[in-house]
Amino acid sequence: MLDFRDVGADLEGYRAKLSRRPGFDDAVLDAVTALWTRRSDAIGRTQRLQEEKNTQGKAMKVLFQKGTDEEKAQARVAQRELSQAIKDADAEVLAVEGELVSLMLEIPNVPHPSVPEGDGEDDNKEVRQWGTKPSFTFTPKDHVTLGEGLGMLDFERAAKLAGARFVVEYDDLARMERALAAFMLDTHVREHGYREVAVPYLVNSTALTGTGQLPKFEEDQFRVPFSEATDYWLVPTAEVPVTNLYHDQILGPEDPSLPHAYCAHTPCFRKEAGSAGRDTRGLIRLHQFNKVELVRFEHPDRSYQALDELVDHAENILKKLELHYRVMLLCTGDISSNAAKCYDLEVWLPGQNRYREISSCSNFEAFQARRAKIRFKEEKKGKPRLLHTLNGSGLAIGRTLVALLEQHQLADGSIRIPKVLRPYMGGTEVVNSRL
RNA sequence: GGACGGAUGGCCGAGUGGCUUAAGGCGCUGGUUUGCUAAACCAGUGUACUCGCAAGGGUACCGAGGGUUCGAAUCCCUCUCCGUCCGCCA
Numbered sequence: 001m002l003d004f005r006d007v008g009a010d011l012e013g014y015r016a017k018l019s020r021r022p023g024f025d026d027a028v029l030d031a032v033t034a035l036w037t038r039r040s041d042a043i044g045r046t047q048r049l050q051e052e053k054n055t056q057g058k059a060m061k062v063l064f065q066k067g068t069d070e071e072k073a074q075a076r077v078a079q080r081e082l083s084q085a086i087k088d089a090d091a092e093v094l095a096v097e098g099e100l101v102s103l104m105l106e107i108p109n110v111p112h113p114s115v116p117e118g119d120g121e122d123d124n125k126e127v128r129q130w131g132t133k134p135s136f137t138f139t140p141k142d143h144v145t146l147g148e149g150l151g152m153l154d155f156e157r158a159a160k161l162a163g164a165r166f167v168v169e170y171d172d173l174a175r176m177e178r179a180l181a182a183f184m185l186d187t188h189v190r191e192h193g194y195r196e197v198a199v200p201y202l203v204n205s206t207a208l209t210g211t212g213q214l215p216k217f218e219e220d221q222f223r224v225p226f227s228e229a230t231d232y233w234l235v236p237t238a239e240v241p242v243t244n245l246y247h248d249q250i251l252g253p254e255d256p257s258l259p260h261a262y263c264a265h266t267p268c269f270r271k272e273a274g275s276a277g278r279d280t281r282g283l284i285r286l287h288q289f290n291k292v293e294l295v296r297f298e299h300p301d302r303s304y305q306a307l308d309e310l311v312d313h314a315e316n317i318l319k320k321l322e323l324h325y326r327v328m329l330l331c332t333g334d335i336s337s338n339a340a341k342c343y344d345l346e347v348w349l350p351g352q353n354r355y356r357e358i359s360s361c362s363n364f365e366a367f368q369a370r371r372a373k374i375r376f377k378e379e380k381k382g383k384p385r386l387l388h389t390l391n392g393s394g395l396a397i398g399r400t401l402v403a404l405l406e407q408h409q410l411a412d413g414s415i416r417i418p419k420v421l422r423p424y425m426g427g428t429e430v431v432n433s434r435l
Numbered sequence: 436g437g438a439c440g441g442a443u444g445g446c447c448g449a450g451u452g453g454c455u456u457a458a459g460g461c462g463c464u465g466g467u468u469u470g471c472u473a474a475a476c477c478a479g480u481g482u483a484c485u486c487g488c489a490a491g492g493g494u495a496c497c498g499a500g501g502g503u504u505c506g507a508a509u510c511c512c513u514c515u516c517c518g519u520c521c522g523c524c525a
Contacts, residue, residue, distance in 0.1 A: 043485060047494045057506055060453075064505085072505085079505040195455080250482085252445080285443085 142351030
């Protein structure tokens with residue numbers, strides 16, 4: 001969320017910056033400015049009425065001891081009228097503010113100047129590549145063929161249990177989900193300095209609003225209809241519970257200094273409402289998948305440096321797993337609504353002959369911090385400022401499994417396990433079929 | 436699921452309708468005194484909104500939301516969270 005004061009103070013500046021996003025309708029900005037004025041007027045009125053009522057109220061006690069019955073009655077009527085007037089003015093403030101906030105919640109973040117313009121995916125800029133495409137002396141299979149060939153991926157039974165877009169894994173591939181999570185967490189904790197955290201997989205709508213999934217993307221979220229009164233949603237990513245750890249908090253100078261960096265492993269649940277028919281084969285787009293997520297709370301002055309570090313930490317996992325990938329800088333047409341700047345890591349999938357997103361690393365600047373009220377003070381008496389939040393996948397585990405299967409496949413359909421993962425796989429070097 | 440008890444500033448804690456502009460203490464910051472440190476003393480110490488060029492005002496906030504009243508931290512209702520016990524349970 002942007003600050004409507006900033007928008008009102010520099011309407012044309014924001015119009016220009018936000019118009020870099022294709023499809024942004026700037027009419028909403030004029031509505032915001034109009035509401036802002038109405039809000040200020042209404043607040044001014046309420047406060048003047050309050051002041052008057054307080055002044056009169058202080059005189060009441062004396063009056064009730066010494067005044068005549070008639071004076072008392074008059075004062076009572078006057079106060080009652082003031083109370084009513086305050087109530088009315090308050091109601092207007094609330095109504096206008098409600099409208100204003102609901103508009104603000106829908107306005108996307110301002111893209112950083114370094115974000116290239118573009119209409120969509122094809123306009124993203126490749127920043128660098130790491131490694132080379134593996135070459136095969138045979139035609140590489142895709143992960144579904146490989147996994148089913150090993151007898152370790154089972155989409156039919158998953159469909160029986162839950163429906164489309166779920167998977168059942170067995171044996172070494174089931175173990176590899178666990179191994180990858182442990183390997184990634186260990187690396188981020190030991191080598192990159194993140195603090196490991198285990199969080200709830202159900203969150204409330206306040207948390208989802210704080211990180212920006214609500215209200216705009218409600219159709220992507222799984223709501224748990226536990227009862228009328230409860231407000232439970234399955235987490236779409238650990239970003240939500242982890243970022244909201246600091247909800248409504250002011251970090252003081254006595255707190256361990258910024259940055260605060262966390263990593264968490266959770267399943268992620270997504271409706272994939274808008275992607276019917278897309279990526280229906282395999283592990284690429286499921287309703288449930290595992291992910292290790294990195295979340296950072298940063299001083300505004302160094303959040304872009306932190307973004308580079310974050311990308312590096314995610315890349316490091318791919319390097320250790322010996323997976324060829326490229327780094328893409330997303331353009332204004334492909335970047336998410338919350339992010340100011342975003343890099344995607346795209347891993348090479350020989351079975352599909354294309355790169356696929358395996359991590360998305362974003363700087364949200366103050367966009368989430370303003371929604372979730374996350375602030376810090378540099379000095380004890382200083383003014384609280386919004387800090388910057390960042391997060392990135394480190395990495396999506398299901399897609400990592402896909403990449404391992406496809407890039408490290410051998411001619412007979414078995415899979416070579418990269419060295420760093422072997423300790424987590426009981427020393428196994430190759431995944432072989434048990435069939 | 437049942438019963439009872441709680442929720443007040445950074446922390447502890449007083450407060451049963453107007454003397455609260457939230458006492459008092461701790462902590463913290465600045466100052467005075469002072470070989471150093473400590474102590475003592477003095478002053479300050481939240482958040483949001485709002486008016487103002489500024490200095491500096493004003494308004495709201497005692498878990499949340501409603502209600503009663505001229506007036507609510509205080510009385511009433513609903514909810515949330517925490518604690519203790521009982522039942523059920525991985």
